[in-house]
Amino acid sequence: MASRDDVCVLLPTYNEAATIADVVGGYRAEGLENVVVIDGGSEDGTRERAAEAGARVVEQSGDGKGQAVREAVRDHVDADYVLMADADATYDAADADAMLEPLLSGEAEHVIGDRFADMREGAMTRLNRIGNRLINGAFRLIHGEDYGDILSGYRAFTRESFQQLTLSAEGFGIETEMAVECVKHDVPVAVVPITYRPRPSGSDTNLNPVRDGGIIFLELFRKAKTNNPLFYFGSVGAASTTAGLAVAAYVLYDWIAYGIGHQILAIVAAAGVLLGFQLLMFGFLADMMLSLHREQIRRLDGRRDGDG
Numbered sequence: 001m002a003s004r005d006d007v008c009v010l011l012p013t014y015n016e017a018a019t020i021a022d023v024v025g026g027y028r029a030e031g032l033e034n035v036v037v038i039d040g041g042s043e044d045g046t047r048e049r050a051a052e053a054g055a056r057v058v059e060q061s062g063d064g065k066g067q068a069v070r071e072a073v074r075d076h077v078d079a080d081y082v083l084m085a086d087a088d089a090t091y092d093a094a095d096a097d098a099m100l101e102p103l104l105s106g107e108a109e110h111v112i113g114d115r116f117a118d119m120r121e122g123a124m125t126r127l128n129r130i131g132n133r134l135i136n137g138a139f140r141l142i143h144g145e146d147y148g149d150i151l152s153g154y155r156a157f158t159r160e161s162f163q164q165l166t167l168s169a170e171g172f173g174i175e176t177e178m179a180v181e182c183v184k185h186d187v188p189v190a191v192v193p194i195t196y197r198p199r200p201s202g203s204d205t206n207l208n209p210v211r212d213g214g215i216i217f218l219e220l221f222r223k224a225k226t227n228n229p230l231f232y233f234g235s236v237g238a239a240s241t242t243a244g245l246a247v248a249a250y251v252l253y254d255w256i257a258y259g260i261g262h263q264i265l266a267i268v269a270a271a272g273v274l275l276g277f278q279l280l281m282f283g284f285l286a287d288m289m290l291s292l293h294r295e296q297i298r299r300l301d302g303r304r305d306g307d308g
């Protein structure tokens with residue numbers, strides 16, 4: 001039976017000296033002694049304070065949260081289960097039990113903490129709330145699953161399931177990429193309500209809402225190429241077809257109303273419509289191939305389970 005001794009708390013950090021000692025101490029007080037801090041080159045004493053609080057501290061070889069998480073799980077974590085959180089004291093160590101329970105019971109292999117279940121006043125700006133809702137809505141539309149809060153940094157997962165995921169995001173897009181990859185690889189996911197608090201005074205965020213939000217939207221769309229090709233190619237095809245038809249309508253109106261011909265625009269309109277239909281057809285074919293591939297994978301997995 002899995003236990004807390006099989007859990008490693010993973011805290012990626014960058015200039016979190018104001019909060020890191022309290023965060024490490026909070027998890028150790030909850031009985032989670034194995035705390036790994038992977039630091040991205042902090043210049044404010046974060047590493048020293050983390051070590052004094054009882055964490056094992058390693059220095060990141062690259063840049064960005066995504067790279068830090070991949071490196072930590074690959075090279076510095078040997079536990080079967082990982083509880084990942086931000087080091088800014090916005091997450092509550094008391095929620096660790098709820099986050100780990102679906103893993104330790106075998107119900108799920110990846111757990112997402114839903115910040116909107118108990119978001120304290122001032123924890124998130126109105127702009128960030130709107131952006132989060134839009135991104136979660138786009139995720140449901142594109143990838144067909146509702147994980148509640150895919151941008152949450154409070155995660156718990158089995159090390160084995162993490163190694164199945166193909167991750168390349170360098171920065172804050174890592175959470176989105178993990179959610180998409182869980183859908184792609186049929187990783188059982190549980191969503192757990194958690195508390196989300198404001199950052200303490202003196203602790204500055206490393207997140208740029210506009211820049212990082214744009215990166216996340218692009219990542220959602222890019223990942224649709226292999227996870228939902230009908231949406232990926234279909235959306236571009238629909239846009240091309242619509243633009244082509246709009247230009248064609250203008251050309252036709254000018255020709256009927258004024259006898260003016262727009263040969264070049266007519267060619268552009270025809271090309272847009274033709275390209276759009278081709279992309280739509282390609283999207284349908286790619287979606288059929290993906291469905292057949294997934295069905296084949298399920299059958300192979302079923303056979304392996306039967307042999308086992």
